[in-house]
Amino acid sequence: MSEHIHTPQCQQILGSLSEYIDGELQAELCAEIEAHLKDCNNCRIVVNTLRKTVELYEQTQPQPELPEGVRESLFLKLDLDDFLQKNNKSSEI
Amino acid sequence: MNEIEIEMSVEALKSGDREAFARLVDETSGHVHRVAFQILGNEQDAEDVLQDTYIKALRALPDFEGRSSLRTWLYRIAVNEALMLVRKRKPQAVSVDETTPFDAEAESEGMEIVDFCCLPEGELLSSESRIFIDRAIQNLPSNLKVVFIMRDLEGLSIQETAEALNLSENNVKTRLLRARLRLRQELSVYFGGKIQEEFRR
Numbered sequence: 001m002s003e004h005i006h007t008p009q010c011q012q013i014l015g016s017l018s019e020y021i022d023g024e025l026q027a028e029l030c031a032e033i034e035a036h037l038k039d040c041n042n043c044r045i046v047v048n049t050l051r052k053t054v055e056l057y058e059q060t061q062p063q064p065e066l067p068e069g070v071r072e073s074l075f076l077k078l079d080l081d082d083f084l085q086k087n088n089k090s091s092e093i
Numbered sequence: 094m095n096e097i098e099i100e101m102s103v104e105a106l107k108s109g110d111r112e113a114f115a116r117l118v119d120e121t122s123g124h125v126h127r128v129a130f131q132i133l134g135n136e137q138d139a140e141d142v143l144q145d146t147y148i149k150a151l152r153a154l155p156d157f158e159g160r161s162s163l164r165t166w167l168y169r170i171a172v173n174e175a176l177m178l179v180r181k182r183k184p185q186a187v188s189v190d191e192t193t194p195f196d197a198e199a200e201s202e203g204m205e206i207v208d209f210c211c212l213p214e215g216e217l218l219s220s221e222s223r224i225f226i227d228r229a230i231q232n233l234p235s236n237l238k239v240v241f242i243m244r245d246l247e248g249l250s251i252q253e254t255a256e257a258l259n260l261s262e263n264n265v266k267t268r269l270l271r272a273r274l275r276l277r278q279e280l281s282v283y284f285g286g287k288i289q290e291e292f293r294r
Contacts, residue, residue, distance in 0.1 A: 010201065011197035011198055012197065015195050046206065046277070048208065049207070049209055049281055052209065052210045053273060053276050054273060057241075057245055058245065059218065060223050064124045066122055067136065070140055071122070073140070073144070074118065074143060080115045083115035
């Protein structure tokens with residue numbers, strides 16, 4: 001199930017893969033990578049699983065919400081308790 | 094904080110407007126807490142960092158020069174506070190300033206090639222998998238973890254991540270790639286085991 005990537009060409013594209021999956025790579029380099037991916041099954045798997053890894057982290061990310069009671073302690077600590085009752089959040093977050 | 098515009102009057106905040114500060118806290122504290130929790134992996138420490146971040150921010154606001162955005166500035170304070178705590182807990186674990194160029198040969202050594210994308214969503218996102226996914230990020234060295242958190246979890250751009258962490262953009266790119274490759278490797282080994290289990294059945 002496990003194989004190593006060893007060809008110099010595979011190693012050459014490895015350094016650009018992050019920018020490649022983010023769509024931030026220059027067109028010329030993108031084309032080079034895509035040409036390589038057509039012929040290299042291992043690199044195709046690396047690219048797909050790299051992209052999937054980032055996606056899984058995005059999907060499993062908890063909501064940016066404070067656990068119960070934490071907002072109260074924070075406001076008290078900051079001497080902002082007179083604003084505790086108020087919903088200070090803007091409606092669209 | 095990527096999806097929200099913090100439309101605060103910086104001048105009000107700088108002049109000590111408490112209501113504006115309360116609003117800033119409510120708009121941003123969920124993100125600050127999440128970042129602290131992800132760096133430290135512990136709720137009590139995350140709460141301490143949350144409080145210290147806003148205490149520091151309150152003191153430093155009059156000197157805020159607006160060279161970076163308010164959210165990047167807050168992230169920077171939070172990350173520094175969290176890393177300070179990591180250093181206290183495990184002094185050997187932090188080497189944030191270290192810069193080693195990307196070594197493709199070393200990085201590709203022992204690379205696991207398992208196409209785990211074929212697994213069903215239910216398996217990829219099962220509660221057991223989620224625990225593993227969380228643990229893998231906790232096992233990253235701090236210098237890689239903070240970059241991954243800022244860029245991939247908080248959604249900052251490369252430039253904003255560089256500003257928040259006081260690193261060069263190239264350094265951010267290298268660390269991001271390393272972090273992603275390490276996590277990919279961990280998940281490949283883990284899900285590779287799951288695929289083999291399926292085969293045996």
